[in-house]
Amino acid sequence: xxxxxxxxxxxxxxxxxxRRDEKVYILGEDVxxxxxxxxxTTGLFEKFGGERVIDSPISETAIMGSAVGAAVAxxxxxxxxxxxxxxxxxxxxxxxQAAKMHFMFGxxxxxxxxxxxxxxxxxxxxxxxxxxxxAWICHVPGLKVVMPSTxxxxxxxLKSAIRDDNPVxxxxxxxxxxxxxxxxxxxxxxxLGKADIKREGKDVTILAYSMMLHKALAAAExxxxxxxxxxxxxxxxxxxFDKETLYKSIEKTGRLVIVHEAVKQxxxxxxxxxxxxxxxxxxxxxxxxxxxxxxxxxxxAANLEAAYIPDEAKIIAAVKSFF
Amino acid sequence: xxxNKVQMLELYRKMRTIREFEETVAKFFSQGQIPGFVHxxxxxxxxxxxxxxxxxxxxxxxxxxxxxxxxxxxxxxxNKMMAxxxxxxxxxxxxxxxxxxxxxxxxxxxxxxxxxxxxxxxxTGAGFxxxxxxxxxxxxxxxxxAASNRxxxxxxxxxxxxxxxxxxxxxENNMYGISMSQERHQNISDIADRAGxxxxxxxxxxxxxxxxxxxxxxxxxxxxxxGGGPVLIECKTYRHHGHFEGDACIYRCDEEVNAWKxxxxxxxxxxxxxxxxxxxxxxxxxxxxxxxKVIADAVEFxxxxxxxxxxxxxxxxxxx
Ligand SMILES: Cc1ncc(C[n+]2csc(CCOP(=O)(O)OP(=O)(O)O)c2C)c(N)n1
Ligand SMILES: [Mg+2]
Numbered sequence: 001x002x003x004x005x006x007x008x009x010x011x012x013x014x015x016x017x018x019r020r021d022e023k024v025y026i027l028g029e030d031v032x033x034x035x036x037x038x039x040x041t042t043g044l045f046e047k048f049g050g051e052r053v054i055d056s057p058i059s060e061t062a063i064m065g066s067a068v069g070a071a072v073a074x075x076x077x078x079x080x081x082x083x084x085x086x087x088x089x090x091x092x093x094x095x096x097q098a099a100k101m102h103f104m105f106g107x108x109x110x111x112x113x114x115x116x117x118x119x120x121x122x123x124x125x126x127x128x129x130x131x132x133x134x135a136w137i138c139h140v141p142g143l144k145v146v147m148p149s150t151x152x153x154x155x156x157x158l159k160s161a162i163r164d165d166n167p168v169x170x171x172x173x174x175x176x177x178x179x180x181x182x183x184x185x186x187x188x189x190x191x192l193g194k195a196d197i198k199r200e201g202k203d204v205t206i207l208a209y210s211m212m213l214h215k216a217l218a219a220a221e222x223x224x225x226x227x228x229x230x231x232x233x234x235x236x237x238x239x240x241f242d243k244e245t246l247y248k249s250i251e252k253t254g255r256l257v258i259v260h261e262a263v264k265q266x267x268x269x270x271x272x273x274x275x276x277x278x279x280x281x282x283x284x285x286x287x288x289x290x291x292x293x294x295x296x297x298x299x300x301a302a303n304l305e306a307a308y309i310p311d312e313a314k315i316i317a318a319v320k321s322f323f
Numbered sequence: 324x325x326x327n328k329v330q331m332l333e334l335y336r337k338m339r340t341i342r343e344f345e346e347t348v349a350k351f352f353s354q355g356q357i358p359g360f361v362h363x364x365x366x367x368x369x370x371x372x373x374x375x376x377x378x379x380x381x382x383x384x385x386x387x388x389x390x391x392x393x394x395x396x397x398x399x400x401x402n403k404m405m406a407x408x409x410x411x412x413x414x415x416x417x418x419x420x421x422x423x424x425x426x427x428x429x430x431x432x433x434x435x436x437x438x439x440x441x442x443x444x445x446x447t448g449a450g451f452x453x454x455x456x457x458x459x460x461x462x463x464x465x466x467x468x469a470a471s472n473r474x475x476x477x478x479x480x481x482x483x484x485x486x487x488x489x490x491x492x493x494x495e496n497n498m499y500g501i502s503m504s505q506e507r508h509q510n511i512s513d514i515a516d517r518a519g520x521x522x523x524x525x526x527x528x529x530x531x532x533x534x535x536x537x538x539x540x541x542x543x544x545x546x547x548x549x550g551g552g553p554v555l556i557e558c559k560t561y562r563h564h565g566h567f568e569g570d571a572c573i574y575r576c577d578e579e580v581n582a583w584k585x586x587x588x589x590x591x592x593x594x595x596x597x598x599x600x601x602x603x604x605x606x607x608x609x610x611x612x613x614x615x616k617v618i619a620d621a622v623e624f625x626x627x628x629x630x631x632x633x634x635x636x637x638x639x640x641x642x643x
Contacts, residue, residue, distance in 0.1 A: 033574055034502035057472035057508040058439050058500055086438065089473070124358030124410075126421040128437030296640045300421030301410035302358050303630045 009151035013158035028080030064093035099142030132262035149213035151181030156190030193240035201229035208259035219315035254285035264292035364392030366563035369588035371396035373536025381460035383449035385442035390435025405621040411628035440473030450490035469500020502574040518555035530558025
């Protein structure tokens with residue numbers, strides 16, 4: 001194992017995949033010379049040149065749309081949209097073009113692109129630079145959605161995403177870029193659609209992803225001191241979703257808390273809760289709980305933002321409501 | 324119309340106020356007292372100042388992520404703006420918006436904006452409303468050189484043009500969009516050239532010369548107000564700071580920065596005022612001192628304002 005940041009792990013995945021396959025290229029704003037707004041693509045411009053690490057004008061529609069066209073024509077683009085909040089300005093290219101092409105064309109076209117973007121609050125970036133919008137895209141058939149929580153997962157999942165023949169939306173958390181983690185040495189991939197049990201426990205299942213995985217683990221430590229053993233599951237990919245790992249855990253614990261940073265109303269947690277209620281209601285000993293953000297845009301003031309983001313205390317309170 | 328002494332000194336005071344405001348924000352940001360992203364207007368003061376001096380009460384402006392100067396030029400409260408940047412309840416937006424979302428709609432300030440290029444259709448709509456409601460108002464849209472590569476730029480100019488809307492598109496060409504120099508992000512050097520594609524006049528002005536900006540905007544605003552349709556004004560300027568505070572600026576060289584600092588709009592206009600015998604050095608110094616005090620007061624106001632209470636979290640999502 002090697003210690004590295006989440007950001008370095010993503011950078012390594014990009015470099016390895018670019019070396020492995022000449023068809024892979026990066027296109028985005030400030031990804032080249034500047035190394036990315038968050039420094040994630042640092043060094044790649046120097047290593048691969050401006051033909052494969054392309055600095056784009058501020059033209060998200062063309063970034064996304066040209067990636068779709070290039071993918072259909074045989075390349076494996078890795079476009080970057082600096083903040084997930086900017087999906088709004090290129091949503092048609094993602095939703096009506098990339099996602100549907102394979103189906104609409106009767107299986108004849110492939111769109112092997114990986115859109116990288118950054119989500120998440122906690123850095124004072126306010127209402128238009130902090131959102132978690134995964135529910136928007138999880139609703140669209142044809143897209144795969146990945147939200148890694150650790151450096152090792154980010155690296156292995158990104159490599160799989162780039163090799164996948166479908167359009168994949170790879171959502172990184174901007175407040176995790178500096179987080180250190182152990183990453184396996186050498187070549188490895190992690191399949192899309194495979195959850196990871198990040199902590200074993202028998203009393204309650206906590207399902208959490210991206211930044212919230214870390215809050216859930218911290219909550220689980222505190223709960224353990226109080227005699228409650230939480231099992232913490234990281235789905236890692238939301239689409240496809242690994243139901244089996246979750247259902248097995250609920251069979252054991254009988255209780256489920258779903259945690260995400262996105263707004264609760266219409267959030268992906270509602271989908272998970274509905275799946276569990278439909279498909280393994282009998283395992284449940286208590287109603288499902290969701291810990292998520294209130295139905296409001298993300299506020300700027302530091303105290304409001306801190307209160308807005310789900311935290312350890314809220315997760316603990318949700319778990320304790322069972323006992 | 325030639326400006327009189329009082330008006331000229333007012334232009335200077337506005338520019339100095341923006342400069343002092345921005346440098347003060349920079350200081351508190353570096354001390355960790357201001358969270359989030361801060362994009363400063365230092366170096367570009369002449370643009371907002373020269374344009375907004377032509378506006379009337381019923382007019383609107385739409386701004387950008389680099390919006391403090393636009394707000395100040397439009398006459399927004401310095402106290403409330405500073406409090407907003409500090410995230411306090413007495414801020415323009417109760418501390419909920421922050422630097423990138425400062426707004427004062429009653430004052431015709433449609434807000435800073437976190438989405439590059441978002442202001443262009445907003446200003447087009449405000450221009451439409453002015454025409455529709457016959458307010459005799461105009462709408463100004465400030466936007467960056469790099470924003471002119473967004474689809475919203477092209478769609479808005481075309482729509483404003485065919486509808487003959489009273490909109491003045493003010494491009495702030497500071498030669499960069501974050502790290503991307505203009506020569507890397509578009510194959511033209513004058514953004515004003517794009518006006519022709521949409522059948523509207525385009526002009527290029529020295530954006531570090533407040534008088535030049537004032538005069539260009541005067542003509543454009545007059546024409547738009549009189550029903551002549553939209554105009555595009557490109558102001559060539561430069562930002563002294565990085566794209567955001569904390570940017571190491573690896574993409575530009577000291578010579579370039581220094582060359583532009585030598586064209587700093589503030590000393591330039593101060594000298595001109597003295598040459599024209601509009602002001603003495605003592606008068607200039609006096610304004611500088613007054614501005615310093617006003618900004619210090621704004622900081623004090625901001626720091627004394629409480630943070631918002633937690634019930635504000637879910638308030639204002641909808642109007643009643
Ligand atoms: C739609 C969108 N894309 C990208 C960004 C990120 N971003 C913020 S400012 C900026 C550069 C803007 O350059 P320009 O329009 O020239 O304005 P300047 O910063 O130079 O004033 C970028 C890429 C954004 N906020 N919104
Ligand atoms: Mg610019």
